[in-house]
Amino acid sequence: MxxxxxxxxxxxxxxxxxxxxxxxxxxxxxxxxxxxxxxxxxxxxxxxxxxxxxxxxxxxxxxxxxxxxxxxxxxxSGADQEFIREQRLRIMENKMKEIIDESKMLGIDFAEFSEMLKLLYEEETE
Missing domain, CATH: 1.10.10.10 (Winged helix-like DNA-binding domain superfamily/Winged helix DNA-binding domain)
Structure with a gap:
């Protein structure tokens, strides 16, 4: 492994x-x-x-x-892959909520937040 x-x-x-x-x-x-x-x-x-x-x-x-x-x-495990994916999505959503709360506390609006997310996403996929 x-x-x-x-x-x-x-x-x-x-x-x-x-x-x-x-x-x-x-x-x-x-x-x-x-x-x-x-x-x-x-x-x-x-x-x-x-x-x-x-x-x-x-x-x-x-x-x-x-x-x-x-x-x-x-x-x-023999667990259903869709079930596992749903679990991971739930965890991801919770993390995203934390980040959204933090951005609101910093006064970052949606446009700036989405631009930051887009840049980071593109950076990670290169």
């Missing part, structure tokens, strides 16, 4: 793992039933704490993206 960890990122390591595995599942790189590396193996490969890896797997399990079976390991 190709997971890249950035120690300079402001994002916690467990969240980086969750984000990358989530993306692999949503993009179909990891399909239902695919076994994930054991918590210990992934921790060793990434040279991080087992506790950090365990936290990432627990978060993925809470989101319904993976299932863990004692003695067998963790596997990509």
């Amino acid at each position: 190709n997971i890249l960890i950035s120690n300079t990122s402001g994002e916690p390591i467990y969240a980086q793992i969750v984000s990358q595995i989530r993306q692999m599942i949503l993009q179909g790189e990891l399909v239902s039933g695919t076994p994930l590396p054991s918590i210990r193996l992934l921790a060793k490969e990434l040279q991080i704490s087992v506790i950090t890896t365990k936290r990432a797997y627990e978060e993925l399990e809470r989101e319904g993206l993976i299932n863990s079976i004692v003695g067998k390991g963790s596997f990509v």
